[in-house]
Amino acid sequence: MVCDLGSSMRKTRTMTHDKVVAAPQGLALAQITLGLGGLFIGTGEFAAMGLLPGMAQSAGVSIPQAGNFISAYALGVVIGAPALAIATSRMEKRNLLLLLAAIGLVGNLASAVAPGFLGMAAARFVAGLPHGAYYGTASIVAAAMMPPSKRAQAIGRVMIGLAAANLIGVPLTTWLGQSFGWRPALGLVAVGGGLLFIMLRILIPVIEADEDASPRRELSAFTRPEIWLTLAVATIGFGGMFAVYSYITPTLVQETGVAEGGVPLFLALWGLGMIVGNIAGGWLADRALIPSIFGIIVWNIVFLALFFLAALNPILAGASLFMIGIGFALVPALQARLMDVARHAQSLAAAMNHSAFKLSNAIGAWTGGLAIAAGYGWASTGLVGAALAAGGLGIMTISVLLMRGAAPSQETKHEASRHLPHDEPARRSTRRRSVEPVDGPLVGRSGCRI
Known part of the structure; x- marks a missing residue:
């Protein structure tokens, strides 16, 4: 019996698994590049919050009115994420990132050179347009360079850049703004964007879009309840973190007794927790996605609730903020969940995740503000956050129950196969192969001559 088993197994593996794409200059440099993109985009978003007083002075408006610059960016994210994902559905992924x-x-x-209020607001809107689409596309590219069993970890490495923006980018731009003015600070962010463009061109592989991709197929995502429910988990469940974060400075100063100059240290603890959460969340999600999502949400409920008490003591408050930051592990896990249930609408689903997080920012800030205005104190945002996280837990429960009630789908099978050894589907396929009788030497479908 003569067999070309190597050729047969290679063919089977190609058919049963998505091809792992090789980066032109190595996987590490490609992942660093995608993460740096997250750092620059995240810094561009959050830096405006620390630079707002200077921007308000230049625009000739009050600081509350200058808050519209932040709203303009958020509006750009919410509109740009679905619009760009649909319009560019057939575009090669590296060119899309560029x-x-x-x-x-x-x-x-x-934004760095715009004169007047309207010009600055329009520039911030444009800066927000690529936000969600970048993180969504970068997640798809990162996943394509890794085997399916390590997909969530790849997504987490992209999101580390967003977390690092709070730990490194925002303090740096805030210092530059205080020392040299807000325009040079945003100019530095633009320089980072230029560096990112060059790195993407050199270090990211070409990944062709699905030949069947189309705006219509991307829009089909909106017909699937699993996608809407997962987006609702992000919108409601993650709003709890923003309920605390939106008012963290006055809470630390008024409730905890921290000097205003010490607030950046506490924000750094939060950012460090976010980085740890990204790494842990990706690792956990690759091993058990649905249980990990439930576990992370429960983690958020517990530590957001504890913040109500921990805010009374600086040490406990710092430890609590670090633990809350770890709850950012929900981001790569939900991104992986969306990619599981999206079927052929990967780009839109991945981008919409970040529109959902923008809405969660608004919901968290609004509900936290209601509690403070009602006289429950600055630390009450922790209880509000825990309640929102509990809402996300309920929505996730409904999503899983609906999935179990439905007939087994291709996504369910794919979710199970992600955790098998890389060649297990090939071995199973090979075991099912039969040998058909023919005239002359018997030849099996695997290529064996008997």
Whole structure:
């Protein structure tokens, strides 16, 4: 019996698994590049919050009115994520990342030089347009360079850049703004965008879009309840973190007794927790996605609730903020969940995750503000956050129950196969192969001559 088993197994593996794409200069540099993109985009978003007084003075408006610059960016995210994902559904992924980096570069550069209130608001809107689409596309590219069993970890490495923006980017731009003015600070963000463009061109592989991709197929995502429910988990469940974060400075100063100059240290603890959460969340999600999502949400409920008491003591408050930051592990886990249930609408689903997080920011800030205005105290945002996280837990429960009640789908099978050894589907396929009788030497479908 003569067999070409190597050729047969290679063919079987190609058919049963998505091909792992090789990065031109190595996987590590490609992952660093995607993470740096997250750092620059995240810094461009959050830096405006620390630079707001200077921007308000230049625009000739009050600080509350200048808050519209932040709203303009958020509006750009909410509109840009689905619009760009649909419009570019047939675009090669590296070129798409280059386009998104260019839009962000133009938006941040325009923000640094824009005169007047309307010009600055328009520039911030443009800067926000590529936000969700970048993180969504970068997640798809990162996953394509890793085997399915390590997909969530790859997504987590992209999101580390967003977490690092709070730990490194925001303090740096805030210092530059205080020392040299807000325009040079945003100019530095634009320079980072230019560097990102070059790195993407050199270090990211070409990944062709699905030949059957189309705007219509991307829009089909909106017909699937699993996608809406997962987005609702992000919108409601993650709002709890923003309920605390939106008012963290006055809470630390008024409730905890921290000097205003010491607030950045506590924010750094939060950012460090976010980085740890990204790493842990990706690792856990690759091993058991659904249980990990439930576990992370429960983690958030517990530590958000504890913040109500921990806020009375500086040491406990710092430890609590670090633990709450770890709850950012929910981001890569939900991104992986969306990619599981999206079927052929990967780009739109991945991008919409970040629109959902933008809405969670608004919901968290609004509900936390209601509690403070009602006289429950600054630390009451922790209880509000825990309640929102509990709402996300309930929505996730409904999503899983609906999934179990439905007939087994291709996504369910794919979710199970992600955790098998890389060649297990090939071995199973090979075991099912039969030998058909023919005239002459018997030849099996595997290529064996008997």
